[in-house]
Amino acid sequence: MNKAIETTDPADATYGPDHPAPVIEPPRARTGRSPRTSRTNYELYGWVFMRMSGILLVVLVITHLLIQLVLDGGVSKVSFAFVAGRWASPFWQAWDLIMLWLAMLHGGNGLRTIINDYAERDTTRFWLKMLLYTATVFTVLLGTLVIFTFDPNIS
Amino acid sequence: MATPTLEKTSGTAPSADEHLVTVTFRIRRFNPEEAAEAFWQDFEIRIDPKERVLDALHQIKWELDGTLTFRRSCAHGICGSDAMRINGKNRLACKTLIKDIVGLKNGVGTKPISVEPIKGLTVLKDLVVDMDPFFQAYRDVMPFLITKGNEPTRERLQSAADRERFDDTTKCILCAACTSSCPVFWSDGQYFGPAAIVNAHRFIFDSRDEGAEQRLEILNDRDGVWRCRTVFNCTDACPRGIEVTKAIQEVKQALITRRF
Numbered sequence: 001m002n003k004a005i006e007t008t009d010p011a012d013a014t015y016g017p018d019h020p021a022p023v024i025e026p027p028r029a030r031t032g033r034s035p036r037t038s039r040t041n042y043e044l045y046g047w048v049f050m051r052m053s054g055i056l057l058v059v060l061v062i063t064h065l066l067i068q069l070v071l072d073g074g075v076s077k078v079s080f081a082f083v084a085g086r087w088a089s090p091f092w093q094a095w096d097l098i099m100l101w102l103a104m105l106h107g108g109n110g111l112r113t114i115i116n117d118y119a120e121r122d123t124t125r126f127w128l129k130m131l132l133y134t135a136t137v138f139t140v141l142l143g144t145l146v147i148f149t150f151d152p153n154i155s
Numbered sequence: 156m157a158t159p160t161l162e163k164t165s166g167t168a169p170s171a172d173e174h175l176v177t178v179t180f181r182i183r184r185f186n187p188e189e190a191a192e193a194f195w196q197d198f199e200i201r202i203d204p205k206e207r208v209l210d211a212l213h214q215i216k217w218e219l220d221g222t223l224t225f226r227r228s229c230a231h232g233i234c235g236s237d238a239m240r241i242n243g244k245n246r247l248a249c250k251t252l253i254k255d256i257v258g259l260k261n262g263v264g265t266k267p268i269s270v271e272p273i274k275g276l277t278v279l280k281d282l283v284v285d286m287d288p289f290f291q292a293y294r295d296v297m298p299f300l301i302t303k304g305n306e307p308t309r310e311r312l313q314s315a316a317d318r319e320r321f322d323d324t325t326k327c328i329l330c331a332a333c334t335s336s337c338p339v340f341w342s343d344g345q346y347f348g349p350a351a352i353v354n355a356h357r358f359i360f361d362s363r364d365e366g367a368e369q370r371l372e373i374l375n376d377r378d379g380v381w382r383c384r385t386v387f388n389c390t391d392a393c394p395r396g397i398e399v400t401k402a403i404q405e406v407k408q409a410l411i412t413r414r415f
Contacts, residue, residue: 021191023277029288029344030295030378037373041414043381048411117382118342 027120046109053106060099084152093147100143108136175201178257178264180211182223183271185278193278196220197267204254208241208270212248225282232394235330239282240271245332245392273335275344289331292347296355296373301366317362324357324402326395333389333399345378349389349399352380356402359409371410380406 015021069075086092111132119125178200185193198215209230216223228234230249237248242256248270258265276284302311327350334340334348355374359367374380380403389399 015188015190017188020187021189023187023279023285025277026275026288026344027342029277030291030347031288032291037376039372039376041375043377043379044375044410044414047381047407113382116343116377117339117384120342 046113050106050109053102057099057102057106060095060102064095064099084150087147087150088152097144097147100147101140104136104140104143108132172201174203176204176253176257176259176262176264177201178204178211178253179267180215181267181269182215182281183269184223184281185272186222186280195269202253204252204257204259206253207249208246208251208253208256208268209237209248211253211268212270222281224280233328235328238273238330238332238335238394240269240273240335242269245273245336247330247332247394250394273331275335275337275341276331284335286331288344289334289348289350290329292334292351293329293354296347296351296370297366298354298358300358300361300364301369302363303365311363313362320362321357321360323397324353324360326397327353327357328395329354330394332392332394333397336388336392338386338388339382339384343378343382346382347374347378347380349383349403352383352403352406353397353399356406359406367409368413371406371413374406375410375414380410383407 068078087096112129115125115128115132119128180198180200181195182198183193184196198219200211200214200219202211202214209227212223212225212227216225225239225248226236227249228236230237232247232250235247238245239248240246241248241251253268257268270282272278272282272284276286276289278284329350331350333353334350337346337349339346340348352374355370358364359370383400383403385400385404387400389403390397390401393399
């Protein structure tokens with residue numbers, strides 16, 4: 001009745017008390033040298049920014065999608081003239097500018113926390129974050145440039 | 156043990172082991188002195204379903220395979236030594252009844268009960284893990300009374316309401332069931348983890364303690380409370396029923412109200 005059934009064969013005889021197998025360490029274990037307190041509120045502000053920008057983005061993005069895709073003929077009405085007409089008003093320029101900045105910083109910060117959570121090696125997380133920051137800065141600057149220098153009379 | 160009990164069942168008198176059931180335990184084994192790979196091993200035993208998983212592990216260790224290695228000290232849910240992953244959930248082996256986790260059909264378990272070491276910590280042997288990183292995080296939040304000025308000549312008094320404020324987090328037994336169920340901790344062991352935050356909470360909200368600001372500053376950092384994703388795994392895993400995620404959120408709230 002009492003019997004042991006081995007499902008896998010541990011048939012590796014090269015290890016012994018003097019030569020134990022290497023144990024698998026989990027990534028980035030906490031040691032006595034781990035706490036390097038930065039004494040800044042950076043993570044706190046990041047956390048609050050995510051909540052605040054999230055609430056604002058719900059309003060900004062849903063209204064934007066309604067205007068662009070649903071109301072007044074839907075997506076078929078969107079043309080160069082439609083965009084030029086909207087950006088003639090400083091209100092919609094400001095709307096799109098705020099939406100661009102908030103969405104890029106919100107998404108960038110979200111990706112930063114995901115990289116921090118899932119990239120195991122320090123070099124991997126460093127280069128992933130550098131790539132992320134470069135892409136974020138590039139998109140924000142390009143979008144801002146377009147909003148401010150948009151010329152409705154371009155041929 | 157097996158042979159005499161089997162013969163008894165053929166007699167006319169009611170059997171002494173009629174209440175026993177046959178259950179298979181599928182245990183994650185690892186012995187660095189034998190192989191680099193961990194493997195699953197099945198043990199089929201006859202046991203009272205009202206016994207605990209720890210009793211089953213004892214039965215296996217004492218009667219079937221003496222090399223099975225696990226931690227247990229008090230065996231009554233207080234010392235916090237025997238946290239393990241049972242059927243995929245972190246629990247204390249000494250508080251988990253077999254009848255609660257196994258489906259039975261004609262006195263035989265329908266599925267094997269899986270037992271693994273807790274995740275996110277280095278497995279040393281079988282179900283024993285290296286708890287040093289866990290206790291390092293605990294030490295880092297300074298889990299002791301910090302006060303200023305001279306020592307009082309009598310005990311430090313506290314109202315019942317002030318005591319109630321942090322009552323939930325005093326129940327922690329440091330079994331690591333919460334921290335080793337946290338997905339953030341699995342992928343980055345530098346995160347303090349729920350257990351350390353719970354024990355910081357126990358002092359941050361203690362009216363007698365004056366080190367709250369120091370602890371909050373530690374938990375305000377990159378590996379502190381802001382890495383919590385409110386997954387609630389810790390609350391589900393806690394064998395003491397501590398509302399762990401709520402405690403973490405209260406630390407976040409304290410940080411926000413103090414900084415703004």
